[in-house]
Amino acid sequence: MVDVLGHLGMALVWLSPCWLFIDDQRTAVTFLAVGFWFGMLPDVDLVLSNIDALGIHHHGVVHTILFVTLAAVTVGPLLGLAMRRVFGGTKWFSRRAAARAVPLGVIIVFVTGLAHLFADTLSAPDKSTRLELLWPLVEGPIVYTDVLYYKSFWATIALFAAGLAFNAAFWYLTFGRSGSRAVGDATR
Template sequence: MVDVLGHLGMALIWLAPAWYFIERRKTAAVFVGLGFWFGMLPDVDLYLSNWFAGIHHHGVFHTVLVVTLLSLVFGPLLGWVFTKVNNQTDLFTDRAARHAYEMGVIAVWVAGLSHLFADMLSAPDASTRIEPLWPLVKGPVIYMDLLWYKSFWATTALFLLGAGINVVAWFWKSEQPNAREPGAVSE
C-alpha cells in the first residue's frame, strides 16, 4: 500500500490514456482532473470500519467487484458534474457531452482499479493482502513486492510520474478543429 499521494499518482497514470481517446484536450483535462481523486475510493473502508463491524482495510472494498459497483453509483454523479461543467464552459464536444455519464463511470472505475494495482505493488508483509478477484478467486492473486509500505520516495515518484505524463499529454494533444462540429476553432 502506497500512501495517498502514490494512489493519486497511480490514478493519474491509469487515466492518462484518456488523452488519446478524448477529442478535446480541455475535455481530457477535466476528465483526468476530476477522475483521479477516485483513486482513493477503495480506502473508504478505513472510515466505514469505524461504524460497521466486519469491514476491515483491504477487505471487500479492495475488490474489482466492489470497485465496479461503486463506479456504477459514483460514476453517474461524476458524469452529472461533467454536464454541469460543460453547461457553464462548453468544454465538451457534442459527442462527449452525450456520454458524460458513461465517462464518469469509466473515470471512477479506472481510478478505483488503479488503487488495487498500487496496493498489489507494495510490500505484502507490512499490510493485509488484498483479494482483488474475490468472490471468483479467494486469496491474493499476485504481489509484486516492488514498493515499500508507505515509502516516501515511491509515493512521490508515482505522483510526479502521473502528473508528468499528463502534462506531456496536454502539450502533445493539440486542439484541432473537428469537421463534425460546426464552428469548432483551435486554441
C-alpha cells in the same frame, strides 16, 4: 501501499490516455481534475471500518475488482451527470463530452479504482493486509509484486511525478506540437 499522493499519481497515470480520446484540451483537463480524486475511492474502507456493525476492514471487500465494478456502475453515472450539470455549457466541457457524460463518469470511477488496487499490489505485503482482488471468485491473494516499501515517501513522490509526466507526454503527443489535435484526428 503508497500514501495518498501516490494513489492520486497512479490514477493520473491510468487516466493519461484520455488525451487521445477526448476531443479538446479543456475537457481533458476537466476529466483529469475531477477524475483523479477517485483514485482514493477504495480507501473508503478506512472510514467504514470504524462502523463495527458493517464488519469491513482495510484491504477487504472494498479492495476488490467486484467493488470497483459496482462503484463504477452506480457512482459513475452520477459523477457523469454531475460533471455535465456543473461543467456543461462551459468552455471546460465540450458538447460531445456532455453527450457522453455518463460513460465518462463510469470510466473515471472504474479506471481510477483499478489504479488504486494496482498501486496497493505493489507494496510490501508483510506490513499490510493482502488484497483479495478476485473475491468472491477466488479466495486469498492472487498476486503481489512486493516492489515498494509500505508508505514509501520516495515511491509516493515518484508515482505522482509519473502521473504528471505521463499526462504531459500524452498532451504533447496529442496537442503539443501544433496547439491542435496532432494524432487521432479520426476520433473527433
